[in-house]
Amino acid sequence: MAGIYLHIPFCKQKCAYCDFYSIANKTYLEDFVNAICTEIKLQSEYLSSEKIQTIYFGGGTPSILSSDHVEKILEEIYKYFQVEQNNEITLEANPDDLNEKYLKSIFTIGVNRLSVGIQSFNDSDLQLMRRKHTVNQAISSIVEAQKTGFKNISVDLIYGLPDLSLKKWEENIDQAIKLNIQHISAYHLTIEPNTLFQKLQKNQKLNLPNEKESLEQFQLLVEKTKENGFLHYEISNFAKDGSISLHNTNYWMGVKYLGLGPSAHSYNLTSRQWNISNLRAYLDSIPKGKIPLEKEILEEKKKYNDYVITSLRTMWGLNTKKLEKDFDKKYLRYFLSKTENLLKENLLRKSGNNFILTEKGIFISDNIIASFFYE
Numbered sequence: 001m002a003g004i005y006l007h008i009p010f011c012k013q014k015c016a017y018c019d020f021y022s023i024a025n026k027t028y029l030e031d032f033v034n035a036i037c038t039e040i041k042l043q044s045e046y047l048s049s050e051k052i053q054t055i056y057f058g059g060g061t062p063s064i065l066s067s068d069h070v071e072k073i074l075e076e077i078y079k080y081f082q083v084e085q086n087n088e089i090t091l092e093a094n095p096d097d098l099n100e101k102y103l104k105s106i107f108t109i110g111v112n113r114l115s116v117g118i119q120s121f122n123d124s125d126l127q128l129m130r131r132k133h134t135v136n137q138a139i140s141s142i143v144e145a146q147k148t149g150f151k152n153i154s155v156d157l158i159y160g161l162p163d164l165s166l167k168k169w170e171e172n173i174d175q176a177i178k179l180n181i182q183h184i185s186a187y188h189l190t191i192e193p194n195t196l197f198q199k200l201q202k203n204q205k206l207n208l209p210n211e212k213e214s215l216e217q218f219q220l221l222v223e224k225t226k227e228n229g230f231l232h233y234e235i236s237n238f239a240k241d242g243s244i245s246l247h248n249t250n251y252w253m254g255v256k257y258l259g260l261g262p263s264a265h266s267y268n269l270t271s272r273q274w275n276i277s278n279l280r281a282y283l284d285s286i287p288k289g290k291i292p293l294e295k296e297i298l299e300e301k302k303k304y305n306d307y308v309i310t311s312l313r314t315m316w317g318l319n320t321k322k323l324e325k326d327f328d329k330k331y332l333r334y335f336l337s338k339t340e341n342l343l344k345e346n347l348l349r350k351s352g353n354n355f356i357l358t359e360k361g362i363f364i365s366d367n368i369i370a371s372f373f374y375e
């Protein structure tokens, strides 16, 4: 079992907070679609005939692709990979792209999960973030997607925004829940390098919440989603009716994946590789049969640290049997030596062979996870 990620590096405009690789210019969209189809063929051996369970169009803005583009890319994947019948095919979409016609066409060609970048249900916050859409567009995109037949819809929200009061954040959560969607991904704002927000922060023009306020916003999110039947299965992810993101869960479980397109990462248990974050270089290289990438062979220490980071972020936690089976004995000893105080302080709990962060632990997860790193 494995996954395929496709990075679509185009956006209508750059949002004030985002440093994902993308360009705000569609001139080379057709060339890009042709190149990624070629890359599918070039990389067809990478997953060594594992069956593909999940396909994820991420970005950038995948909903910039026409449905014909999406269909062409999927056909190419079906040609070179064995895709499971019972698959999950996700498209990240911006609300302003989701009209009735587009939704119908992508649904018909097999996209069965939408991840809609709503970010906020407040128009002035959307403007501050330099989003292209309005709250009305956000709401009607979800309603239209539901009418089309999508039964697995996720929305992205951002908290920890400048001047975001607890009340305003609560209105955002309430609005998301009211839409009767299956999944919420809610991220705390990170100020990323080379973004407009970083510039504003440097000039002291952003009134960001302090640590206590951020924590209150996270706590409110955890409480409200729980009250409304959402399972908090990963620090930033909440799912109703079993609709967890299979693609992302497989990342956290250490399943192999192939990333296609500029800046996409791949992992095959022994190494990680990542394509160059440069569309021009990608477009020049792929037609010559060469994938512009860098590669890192994973040492055991790195694999252990990665396993700690990803597993402890999830509700399934870290499995000591897996640690024992896949790693040198010293790593299990090291991990267990660090658990005692955390268990006493009720930051960590044990369930069978798994160590899981408690609700109290989740609020300071970064510190706890770092305490397990093998240096």
Ligand SMILES: C[S@@+](CC[C@H](N)C(=O)[O-])C[C@H]1O[C@@H](n2cnc3c(N)ncnc32)[C@H](O)[C@@H]1O
Pocket: 017, 018, 019, 020, 058, 059, 060, 061, 062, 092, 093, 094, 116, 117, 118, 119, 156, 157, 158, 187, 188, 189, 190, 191, 192
């Ligand atoms: C790679 S973006 C692509 C999604 C799509 N283009 C969109 O804008 O809706 C995926 C998600 O990451 C989140 N994100 C991106 N940059 C972030 C930042 N600096 N802080 C917090 N969340 C961020 C946003 O919620 C966004 O929807």
Ligand code: SF4
Pocket: 010, 011, 012, 013, 014, 015, 018, 019, 020, 022, 059, 060, 061, 094, 117
């Ligand atoms: S948040 Fe989405 S639309 Fe905005 S710049 Fe990032 S990838 Fe593009």
